[in-house]
Every structure is written in C-alpha cells, then in structure tokens.
Amino acid sequence: MKRINTISDFVPKGAEAGVGLAIQDDQGRYIFFLAGTRHKCPPGEIFYAGIGGHKEAGENWLDCAYREVREEIDTQVEIISSATTWLIKTDKKIKIITLDDQPTPFALYEMIHPVDTPRAGELYRIIIYNARLKGMPKNLQKNEVLGVIALTKKQVHDGLNKKSTLADLLNEGGHLIAGGEDLERTTILYPLGTARALAEIIHLTCGK
Secondary structure, eight states: OOOOOSHHHHSOTTOOEEEEEEEEOTTSOEEEEEEOTTSOOOTTEEEEEOSEEEOOTTOOHHHHHHHHHHHHHSSOEEEEOOSOEEEEOTTOOEEEEOOOOSSOOSEEEEEEOOTTSTTTTOEEEEEEEEEEESSOOOSOOTTTEEEEEEEOHHHHHHTTTOOEEHHHHHHTTOEEEEEOTTSOTTOEEEEOTHHHHHHHHHHHHHOO
C-alpha cells in the first residue's frame, strides 16, 4: 500500500471526499447533527454525524469545513491541529500516521455509503479535524439538520455497538443544544461517518 504522507495521498484525484468535524464543547462532549428530513433513514431511526460534508470543486479542506459549518448550523468554529492522526480503512484496521499537512487532521476515514442511499456501496473518504464551537448553532434547515446534540465520550463509544433512543441519551448525559423539538423521544439514534470514526478510535484507545 502506498505510504500516506499527505491528505492528497489519501484522496486520489477525482475521488469522492469531504470534511467532518470532531467538535467538542467546554464540557468535553462531542457535537453532532441529527439527520434532517432529506436523509433516508430506517423507520423510527435517524443517524447522527459530525458537522461537515462534500468538498466542492476549487475548495481546500478548511474552506469546505467552514462552509459546511455555516450552511448546517450557521455559526463558526475554530479548527485545532491534532497531535495524532488516525487512519481508518474500510477493513477496520486503525493505525497512527504522520502527515505533513497543517493544521493536522485528527483522522482520515474511509466509509461505504449505506444501503438504500443514493450512493449505496460507494467509497467515501472523510478528512476529520478537531474543532471547537465559537458560537451557538442557529437557523437550522430541517431538511438538512433536525437538531444538534452533545454526547459524552462514553455515549459516543457505546454508539458503536448499540442503538439508543433519544430519551435514553438525554437521560444519560446527552444534551440537545439546538433544534430537535419535534423529534419523538422514542426515535433511535445511530452513528454515521465522523461519529462512527470517533467511536472506533475511542473504543481502540479506551477499551470497553
């Protein structure tokens, strides 16, 4: 396998890729968006994932990150260079790599689009950066983002192997910081993309 020294080594020219943000609040909880109505999810379930999205032509990775934050939660973030970069391939093997890029991403993650989605089975690469919120989410577009939730590290970890209801997550330390008023508390939440990458890394580094 070709050695990965830069983001460009991970994302071949023309490959589908985007940015995801591992955003933490001042209590160490991770911030995720709850999938809006345009996203196809199983009945009674929705996914949660890191703020972010597809990189557009002519953008660099940071421009993509800042644009997605504005579009999805209408605020700003500070992107933080990571001391460690994790590489997570589709075979689920995880290792630490050294990148020349600055700021240094937290993780490079390969995922396969889920079944029953427009690009089911296709490979998607995500550049994940650590970030900190600089303002509260607002002006959510419900077709994109039904709400924004903060989850504890343990909840992120546990999401790798179990699906929890929104009520359970809120009772166990999670917090809706924007939107979500119309979401049934019995709705089951499951991680996708950046949220799943974080869960896999936490599982590896912290165990059960």
